[in-house]
Amino acid sequence: MSAATFVLTINLFIAAIFAVSFGVVAAYQKTSDAARWQSAAYGLGVFNVVLEFILPFQEDPRLVGIAIFLDFLLATLLIVVGLARHYRQPVPWRVLGGILAVSTVTILVIIDWPRGSFARMVLYQAPYAAVMTVGAWVILRHKAKRALDLILGGLFILSALQFLAKPLLAAAIGSGASPQDYINSTYAAISQTAGAFLLIANGLLILLILVRNLMEEMTARSETDKLSGLFNRRGFDDRVGPGIATLRRTGMPGTMIIADLDNFKAINDTHGHECGDAVIVAFARLLKESAGEHFIVGRLGGEEFGVFMPGVEASGARLLAENVRTRFAALVFPFSASLRTTVSMGVSQIEPGDSHSDALRRADGALYQAKREGRNRVQVASYSDDVMPEHPMERLASR
Incomplete structure (x- = not known):
């Protein structure tokens, strides 16, 4: 051969x-x-x-x-x-x-x-x-x-x-x-x-x-939520954890936003789950469009969403949240011209030494304060706030 x-x-x-x-x-x-x-x-x-x-x-x-x-x-x-x-x-x-x-x-x-x-x-x-x-x-x-x-x-x-x-x-x-x-x-x-x-x-x-x-x-x-196209909880957490570690190492500011659609159960009960899904998709699109490519946006579960904004102070995050809240309240849905829905949002600046769970807990506490004060609000957590979320059954009742 x-x-x-x-x-x-x-x-x-x-x-x-x-x-x-x-x-x-x-x-x-x-x-x-x-x-x-x-x-x-x-x-x-x-x-x-x-x-x-x-x-x-x-x-x-x-x-x-x-x-x-x-x-x-x-x-x-x-x-x-x-x-x-x-x-x-x-x-x-x-x-x-x-x-x-x-x-x-x-x-x-x-x-x-x-x-x-x-x-x-x-x-x-x-x-x-x-x-x-x-x-x-x-x-x-x-x-x-x-x-x-x-x-x-x-x-x-x-x-x-x-x-x-x-x-x-x-x-x-x-x-x-x-x-x-x-x-x-x-x-x-x-x-x-x-x-x-x-x-x-x-x-x-x-x-x-x-x-x-x-x-x-x-x-x-x-790592992607099929309905909204945003990161799911796993994808969101996998990116936020290292992001917060980078903030601690560099001393840069950062902010966490937690958003929850108001009275979402009533939308599903009145208009059906298909319409509820359309509301989720509309809010996800608006939130992603407002946040842009520089921030991490995820659907954390159900009608709850999160935004991690490295390099942004709480005042800047609040402006974004207010813009999203106002635009979402003005949305007209083709399946029901009478439907108007709103969103409550909690904003918390990430403090030095905060862990991923600390940042989420503080923003979550601000969110539920916004819920208790009438919904359709943006609430900013103060540095002294360390509010633990309510019991899951109390959460359900307050929404």
């Missing part, structure tokens, strides 16, 4: 493993078809290796040679399509289609050219380099690039350079007098080894990136 044959055998198993791996990811990541494109690409890679094994046994190698060229080119095109899908960018169909069309005509023209022709070798490898360059462009133009994305972009550039270097290598050491001799040549061993390295590196990185995003998507779903 020649060195190239050995490497081709390894490539066959690698391509099969990646095809299956991407297929498994696609089965779990149903919201994105990026993994399906990658699985199809590596599936074509398996077929490509099979064709490479068949080539030495052909009396007329032209048909299989053309199939090898087009199969591998199509596989690289599918990888780029999958990357564009993953990075949520428009697929460059015209560019990729143009490369495929020009390359198909080119291979039909050059297939009978002498194998030692440098022009033939350049024209043969250029389409692969072009596709890899398009792939690097798709990756690197993505705005939210992270370390793995940058490395993958670099590997695609390296792959493009590798294809451009192949004609130089073939001219230097020869690639076999005929297609049948190719498999036993030193050029084939070097070419296939370099291809195997890049096949593994690119496949692993793409797989890692897809799995990374799948895990992040699953985490986001577990």
Whole structure:
């Protein structure tokens, strides 16, 4: 067995493993078809290796040679399509289609050219380099690039350079007098080894990136309230705890707001739970819009919401809370023009040494003071307040 044959055998198993791996990811990541494109690409890679094994046994190698060229080119095109899908960018169909069309005509023209022709070798490898360059462009133009994305972009550039270097290598050491001799040549061993390295590196990185995003998507779903789209209690707490620790370390101010919709049970009883859900969604949208991207907003349960505002004094938090309270009281709901609902809010500045539970308790105490004083109010806790919430049954009665 020649060195190239050995490497081709390894490539066959690698391509099969990646095809299956991407297929498994696609089965779990149903919201994105990026993994399906990658699985199809590596599936074509398996077929490509099979064709490479068949080539030495052909009396007329032209048909299989053309199939090898087009199969591998199509596989690289599918990888780029999958990357564009993953990075949520428009697929460059015209560019990729143009490369495929020009390359198909080119291979039909050059297939009978002498194998030692440098022009033939350049024209043969250029389409692969072009596709890899398009792939690097798709990756690197993505705005939210992270370390793995940058490395993958670099590997695609390296792959493009590798294809451009192949004609130089073939001219230097020869690639076999005929297609049948190719498999036993030193050029084939070097070419296939370099291809195997890049096949593994690119496949692993793409797989890692897809799995990374799948895990992040699953985490986001577990930390997001489905109805409101805000963080649920778990997601809120997981972010507020470290945020308060940062405030203690840096000495920056911070504020906690707890909001509770007034008389929400009556809304459900009078208008139905579907309308109650619509009220929750409307308030969540208003609260998120008012808080912006810099603050942590969550639905803590039922009709209760929380806002953590690092770097903001209580006076600033009160202005935001009053704005939300006023706008919410003025909302008109399409399912009932007569429905008017309000919200009570408790605001507490986070004191030095406060824990997560301290901040919530003080804001919660201010909220229930607002409830007792007539609802539709914003109450700011003073520094001396350390009000424990009422018994759960008393809470229910006061709402």
